[in-house]
Amino acid sequence: MLGTLKVAARDRARLGEVGAVMSRFGLDVLLARLGLGSAQDQPEPFDLPDRTRRALEALGPTWVKLGQIMATRADILPPEWIAAFEQLQSAAPRVPFEELRPAVEAALGEPPETVFAQFDAEPLAAASMAQVHRATLHDGTAVVVKIRRPGIRPRMEADLRLLGEVARVMERSNAEARRFGATKLIRQLGSAILGELDFANEGRNADLLREDFARDARVLIPRIHWDYTSEALIVMDHIPGVPPRNAQVLRDAGIDPA
Structure with a gap:
């Protein structure tokens, strides 16, 4: 074959x-x-x-x-x-955080429990390239941490x-x-x-988009926290939302999915 x-x-x-x-x-x-x-x-x-x-x-x-x-x-x-x-x-299937911990500590330079005031080891979401976890910065900002899958x-x-x-x-x-x-x-x-695969590039693109839509209140682009962002990990503001394909959730929120 x-x-x-x-x-x-x-x-x-x-x-x-x-x-x-x-x-x-x-x-x-x-x-x-x-x-x-x-x-x-x-x-x-x-x-x-x-x-x-x-x-x-x-x-x-x-x-x-x-x-x-x-x-x-x-x-x-x-x-x-x-x-x-x-x-x-x-x-993709969710990976236990302990399997991701070495990659996270290598990217951050120290344990996430030190970098963040709060870090949720339970994944918020998982995709084929990365897994996302909720966290809180020491100033109280709610963020998400997107971690590239090791290997x-x-x-x-x-x-x-x-x-x-x-x-x-x-x-x-x-x-x-x-x-x-x-x-x-x-x-x-x-x-x-x-x-x-380069999350730093994703962050730069997000910054460019935020500049482009700075005067449009209808568009909200998460802020990238560059002190913690690298090629293998990106930290951005947590913005609640719903999947764009979830028509029923949009209707419940008073939004016409059409």
Whole structure:
């Protein structure tokens, strides 16, 4: 299946993990269609788009981001694939704080219990790249602490290298892949993902947005607390809100979701 890909020794273990997930979700037909396998004679499962979506979720943030990009490409994918990929979420299982503590203390230079007047070890939210915890500064300001998951950068860099090789193989054997520029798409994905991993960059962008909307009272951008922010951790004001897709909560608040 994926064993024919030419990858560096450092990426072979990850390639094996990817292949195992693809097999678990029965994606041999999809891989053959992409020029990465030999299952052309097998019937295509009726739920192939949903199987692919679940496989991407199992493989982690790099693959989820790829699916989210593909969900915007109605010029390439039929409606059932777009619908499946639109369901991709960045949510992830919550990690016990003690597993994150070494990374937090390295970023802050001291324990969070010292830096903050109060720090909640119970996560407020968790996504594929980071986990968020509530805290209170010593001046009483309520903040959230967004912590990058340890070890995620090398895993995502390995995934991007694998996807780059997949794209090159696809373009050699698939005219459609050449038409929509598979390798260019993966470069775009890599640029977006590696940029998101730098939380200091996220903070700078938030500052720019706050300046741009300084005169618009309808827009509230959380303040970044730079004394505690770094590439792997960002601290910002806690602003209560509701998910934009939660139409019922918006109606209860007197807001028209339309």
